[in-house]
Amino acid sequence: MVTLLSAAICLPAAYAFARMSFPGRNILFFSFLAGHAFPKFGLLIAIAAIFLQLNLIGTFWGVVLIQLVGTLLFMIWIPVAAFQSVDRRMEEAARDVGASPLRVFWSITLPQAGPTIAAALLLSFVGTFYETEGAWLIGAPGIRTTPVLMISFINNQMVVQYGAVLSVILWVPSFIALMFARRVIGGGAFARGFGG
């Protein structure tokens, strides 16, 4: 959910950062680093205070929002580099044969940048899936993600095997994601784009 939402928001923004020039572009671009420039837990406490006022503590959307913030760096910075590395002449050649700007983005730019964006999505998914601090602080007590559940099992349950079983189960999604990535993002794909 978080990864999809992040892609929907960040990819158009990344394209704008890569291809357009607008006032405050650089400051805005570097601002996405800000979330990673401070001790994470301190930042989360500050955000939690804001979320408390907005009645987002203990809600599903509160957890989605806090995890979304964590993906911004991956989902903006990596796709920006991917879009910037797409040869503009390829895009111009597509315009030349009759493609509209939107069609050029869909048929040329996105497939060319695809493998790198897939890597960003993967990093974002794995990062979000195993994120615990934000999910615990904002989600508690109503919303608990699986890793949060696992930690509470390990810390609080007498039977430690519950936690062990859960950690094995948690390993499966990332393993599937990595296998998928291995197939889709084959050697050389970053240079040639999908299908190359």
Next chain:
Amino acid sequence: MSVLKIDNVSKFFGTTRAVDDFSLTVEDGELVCLLGPSGSGKSTLLRMVGGFAQPTAGSITIDGEEITRLPPEQRPTGMVFQSHALWTHMNVFKNLAFGLKLRKLPKEDIDRKVEEVLELVGLSGYGGRLTHQLSGGQQQRVALARSLVLEPKILLLDEPFASLDQHLRERLREEVRDIQQRLNITTLFVTHGQDEALALADRIVVMRDGKTEQVGRPDIVYREPATPFVAGFIGTMNLIEGDVSNKVFNRAGFQVPLDIADGPVTLAVRPESLDLSVDDKNGQAIVHRVTDYGTHGLVDMDLPDGGRLKSMVGHPDMFASGQSVKLNPTAIAAYRDQKLVHRSQ
């Protein structure tokens, strides 16, 4: 019938004038080369015709129809880029079919047209290949085919052979010329290679600082350069600064009768128009180096004041470094204030 007309087009980047009040008409089926050094504005001009840059002033029409402000996808032009710009995530067939699909042609028509154009560029059966499996020359042929398959009214070629080796470049330019003549397609070709321009063009436009220096048939531009810049840019030319006094040009003892008013002048002599004879007593220059190219030789000489001249000779073995030689120009031109003031026949 496709005529490209560029009328008083200018393009400014800030205060820099990339193209300055440029006008040109390319007639139906004609191949015109824009020739000039880097930064002369030739590529900017081509991009304005293709729709990738907007003129600051002026207008561009094709068959009388104004296209100056149209986006590239709405122009009846086809552009071949220097870097090929093939879509590496598509195979050759998909590269060629992309534009046809956008025009919503039936599948059978697309298959037929792609096969026809592949045959035209000598790549029949290559449709299924991925672009990175092709050689540089084959990639450039695909790039050309991608433009031709859409049957554009005007073909635009932006230094298409610049990334290829010399041998391949010569072969491909002949093929391009054949195809262009067979299809009778109006073509604007940008290059900084004078050989390419001389070999390909019906007409050459020599550009400098965004302006036209000379327009004309390749042989005329070569034999009768209108300015010292054109003289120096097209082919090899000895440009000798000197003074005319009493109808005689003089530069460090190298004297040539020249029937113009007294004053400073630039004498232009092609190496093939500068005969040499060994003369130990009355020599005007000293041979610096002799290069034997097999078919001919090139003799580099120094005037007493250090000025360097070149002469093309039939028998390079007759000359050796250190020899004193007499110079006998057989055809000269003279320029003053950037204008031609004399040409011998």
